[in-house]
Amino acid sequence: MTRKGLTVLAAGAVALTLSTGAMAKEWYPFPVQVWDPPFNMDSPRKDVEYTPQDKASKKWDICVSFPHMKDAYWMAVDYGVVAESQRQGVKMTLVEAGGYTNLNKQISQIEDCVAAGAQGVVIGAISFDGLNNLVSELKAKNIPVIDVINGISSPDISAKSLVSFGEMGYKAGEYLAKMHPKGSGVVKVAWFPGPPGAGWVEAGNKGFLDAVKDSDIQVVDTKYGDTGKEVQLKLVEDTLEANPDIKYIVGTSPTAEAAMGLLRDRGLEDKIKVLAYYFTPGVYEGIKAGRILAAPTDSAVIQGRVAIDQVVRILEGKDYLKHVGPKLYVIDSSNVKSFDKDSSLAPDDFKPTFSVE
Structure with a gap:
């Protein structure tokens, strides 16, 4: 299925268009592991092929929070959340706190996002324990929280899209x-x-x-x-x-x-x-x-995509996997030319992107 490049807003309110080539290739089904019971990294895991839903039923407003955008790892997760938000037809606003010392900034950015109308939140957490009060407050407002990449200790999160x-x-x-x-x-x-x-x-x-x-x-x-x-x-x-x-x-x-x-x-x-x-x-x-x-x-692009799919499923009252992460493998000289590069890295022409309208 091909899609036209979608215009999104990036830093400095500069309009960008994702290349159609990068968006045309479907990413699923993708080999993942599911922890059961969820939210315990020591739980038994089972192998599953992850398939997202085709489209959201409405243009949900999703807030995504990252610790920073200073390296290409978070650029890959950014690409994942942007591409999946576009594919499913939801609104996405991304905020980044500028570094791992800025926990209070991350919390205030998320609070501002929710005050502006966000219906679901995806968090790449600066601190394992430091966002727990915020997560509890969001749960009390019936706003689902997806823990992506880094890990949050709160039992009040709705789902995890991350690996060990x-x-x-x-x-x-x-x-x-x-x-x-x-x-x-x-x-x-x-x-x-x-x-x-x-x-x-x-x-x-x-x-x-x-x-x-x-x-x-x-x-x-x-x-x-x-x-x-x-x-x-x-x-x-x-x-x-x-x-x-x-x-x-x-x-x-x-x-x-x-x-x-x-x-x-x-x-x-x-x-x-x-x-x-x-x-x-x-x-x-x-x-x-x-x-x-x-x-x-850890197929960082896929973790971003799955997090968006999880929050949309929750908002729509559909079944979802609570604790899922891509299957891990090592890249070295023996497989560096043959592995699925698009699941781990953003396309070469992708720029930091902070909103999908």
Whole structure:
């Protein structure tokens, strides 16, 4: 089915049109996992093929809140919510708080969105616990809340569209651990989990450490920080000064992207290898170029699409999956040219987009 490019408003009220090529290809059915009982990441999972509904019954008003739009990971989620809102014919307004230190701003942005008429809210949370009062208030107003990507601890959310970042961290660690099993010789690793206090970071940290604990991987430095590239670059620089004998840098995608350039500039590419524990265009290019070893993908575009479908289904009183996330797999040199790129990355010509009318 083909659709004409739809005009949307982006930053600075500049009108953009999504390319028809990017919008023409249907994304479903898509292999996902469903947690049952929901809202517990330790619950058993079953494999399901996810298929969204064709169209919304009316132009619902949906508010989407992200921690920031500073990296290409959130650009992929942005593309997912924009494309699915257009496909289903709903209104979507996206707000972003500017970074993981701005919890109060995220809360006030969502409150403003609801005051302006939003009927459902999708939240990529800055804090695992910090939005719980807001979520309870929204539930009291019969406004469904979808927890996308990052994780919210509130029992009052309506649905989750996310993966286990513990498993993401585990998959990155497992990849390393298989290369350096117990007894093969100790190798030193610097680990950069992301912003302190974010639910996905705590989960990713635990998963990575669990995966490497019975191997010859020795984590000699762990540095937390915002996922802005400049912040991560400074952390990597500090770590290289303190630990010149490390063999691997592992962390967020901005960490991997920053490290890739720094190691090249310092002539250390052959000495220190890089892994990411989630997937962005920079990581994709790095793997293709042989400068990043590997990264698991959580199909971020699909998580955005599913979140929109969930909130529309709830608003229309239809059946929906309460806790769903794409099936995880690792991208490395063996499959980087063959995997489903459109499920993980926004199209090259996609620009940050903040509303669908």
